[in-house]
Amino acid sequence: MDKELIPEETIEQKIFMIRGHKVMLDKYLAELYGVKSIRLREQVKRNASRFPEDFMFQLDEEETKFMVSQNAIPSWKHLGGYLPYVFTEQGVAMLSTVLNSERAIQVNIAIMRAFVKLRQILSLNKELAYKLNELERKIEKHDADIQAIFEAIRQLMAPSPVKPKPQIGFKPDR
Numbered sequence: 001m002d003k004e005l006i007p008e009e010t011i012e013q014k015i016f017m018i019r020g021h022k023v024m025l026d027k028y029l030a031e032l033y034g035v036k037s038i039r040l041r042e043q044v045k046r047n048a049s050r051f052p053e054d055f056m057f058q059l060d061e062e063e064t065k066f067m068v069s070q071n072a073i074p075s076w077k078h079l080g081g082y083l084p085y086v087f088t089e090q091g092v093a094m095l096s097t098v099l100n101s102e103r104a105i106q107v108n109i110a111i112m113r114a115f116v117k118l119r120q121i122l123s124l125n126k127e128l129a130y131k132l133n134e135l136e137r138k139i140e141k142h143d144a145d146i147q148a149i150f151e152a153i154r155q156l157m158a159p160s161p162v163k164p165k166p167q168i169g170f171k172p173d174r
Contacts, residue, residue, distance in 0.1 A: 008117065012118065018063060018086055021086075023088055025028065027073075033107050035099065043098040050088075095108065105145065
């Protein structure tokens, strides 16, 4: 299986942000690996020590309802009657050790590439946001400087008040 069989876009669409982690649903991982969801969960349960909370966790009912409402999951029925497990990037990497097949290895490589690409995109966005903030600050300072220049020009252009000239000549004493 080469990179072409699983387009990056397909994988990227299956990565979600939940509890501050980029994760993939067990159902989608099973589809990508070419195994049934129940088999994937069985392997994970047999190797539970390889999957601490920061590698894998189960969604609660509220999170699952939210995923259904956002069309990330087509329906409750689609889940097969259980609350789904989600895997972080490290959990996905660990899956390749418990799903020991050539397909699992190749899929895992494609998924890791997708996670790396997303991380690069997020990093680039943070860098762009920082640069945009810096530019806004510079523009605000320039705006203040330009306002000061315009004010100085207005003062120079304004006619100066005419002072009455003192009279020259003889003034008779009265």
